[in-house]
Amino acid sequence: MAAVVGLRCLRCGTLYPPDHHAEDCPACRPVARSNLVVAYDETLMRPRPKPDAAAPRGLWRWGDVLPVTAGEGVSLGEGGSPLHHLARTGAALGLDRLHAKDETRNPTWSFKDRLACMAVSVAKRMGARVVVSSSTGNAGAAAAAYAAKAGLRCVVFTTRGAAGPMLTQMRAYGAEVVETQTKADRWILMEHAVRNFGWFPTSPFFGPVVGSNPYGIEGYKTLAYEIAEAMDWQVPDWCVLPVCYGDALVGLWRGFEEMRAFGWTDRTPRFVAAEVYGSLAAALADGGDVPPEMPKTRDTVAGSIGATRGTFQALDVLRRSGGTAVAVADADAMRWQARLAADEGLYVEPSTAVAFAAIQTLRGDDRIARSATVVALLTASGLKDPAATDAVAAPALPVPADTGAALAALRSAGIFPS
Structure with a gap:
């Protein structure tokens, strides 16, 4: 684990406390809303040996440059992809x-598992009880899965028209999925929950968007x-x-x-x-x-x-x-x-x-x-x-039950040689 000293504005470099994760940079807000990134103790950037080739693969292979320990981590076996x-x-x-x-x-x-793994791990360490995401797909599914693993409640604010399989995936992991009429509507509700109930956000929840949770x-x-x-x-x-x-x-x-x-x-x-x-x-x-x-x-x-x-x-x-x-x-x-x-x-x-x-x-x-x-x-x-x-793929070829007629149809379609 790397030692976190705070969260730093990407644009102006101002350092904020480690619990400033649900905010942007107030100093930059009037000019260009800027996200924050995790700032570590300066010793992180010193030369060091490469990892042992025999060390386990996956995201936690790199645990010494991450903001939580592997022991604190909420993991489903993410990372190590080919x-x-x-x-x-x-x-x-x-x-x-x-x-x-x-x-x-x-x-x-999806790649969102890497983000959800880290965000939910930090949420659990900080004592959060509810993880919340605004998502029409991958981010919400990942947040739901990792919240389930962590034993935390998960609420996902989505919008009408989101892909059905991804909404099904969120619900399968036990998330409470709320469908709003517009993107702006979901951010209004999510921001209310973050500000008033202390829910831990993994994704953007106000506009103009600055990015997701820094952790x-x-x-x-x-x-x-x-x-x-x-x-x-x-x-x-x-x-x-x-x-x-x-x-x-x-x-x-x-x-x-x-x-x-x-x-x-x-x-x-x-x-x-x-x-x-x-x-x-x-x-x-x-x-x-x-x-x-x-x-x-x-x-x-x-x-x-x-x-x-x-x-x-x-x-x-x-x-x-x-x-x-x-x-x-x-x-x-x-x-x-x-x-x-x-x-x-x-x-x-x-x-x-x-x-x-x-x-x-x-x-x-x-x-x-x-x-x-x-x-x-x-x-x-x-x-x-x-x-x-x-919507764009060639349809399946239906063939009749009669074998001879089916063979004729396959030859006619060029699937079987004439």
Whole structure:
């Protein structure tokens, strides 16, 4: 466990107490609302040996850089996900070294398990009795699962139109799911509960959004550690992520920066935010601190990243890393979802597939070179939202009960040879 000294504003550096996790930075609020990150004792950033190769795999392999001990941790076996080399997809994109960090293998089938693990562990240590999340999917499912493991009550505020399987998953873990008419409605109710009842928030609950719980974001640091170790401590040139509010961007950035301070690696990758409505791309273009609110021109199949406004924390990492943002169309997301499944055996949700559409755009104008090493984050399983796939997939072929007629139908369809 690393020694926590407080929570620090990403924008201005002001240090706040460790229990300031349900707040933003008051000093920055009039200019650009900024999230806080966990600040550790300065000894954390000193050189240290790499972990023993024989140490157990998973998120808690990196417990000495996290804000709680493994003994205090609420764990379901998260982390340790595979890093795939995508040879066929790489060839299609003109990349020799394309990899994918497969977070569909986590306990609730998404990368949000890393955030929930850390947030709920801290909630339990702080004596919280109720964990609360505002979510239309993965974050709520993960919070519900880890709260169940911790023996804590969980309430999830969601909105109409959320994917049915994810709501079912939340309820299966025992969460109380509240459906509001709009996103703003859920934040009003959740903020009331946090401020008046002391519920522990794992996700954003006021707007403009600054990001999720700072302690939860620390769970995402372990993604960087696992990627570097799997690549024999070589750092990829690019990390490409589907981005809503940028929590994983911050976590990965912090992880790579820590490893550089430890002497394990020599640099930090450039980051790409694959987004839906283009708020971060617009902010990078205009040079300001505040990502703009974008018009919601359509309902998107990539609902997990369907924010119309980005965050300062995401914009900050893109600028620090020399990265960029790419807005992706729904049709491209669905095309890459199908291609990954057919070419690599990886069925991901549409929100994940946007990463590959962004890579295609950046390869098209050679911003990502053919020789670059690229890691894409596979954030969640396609089984989280199968209706989106079903809407565009070829239907099953019905055949009659008579064997001869069935064989004829299969030959006619080209499934059996004539």
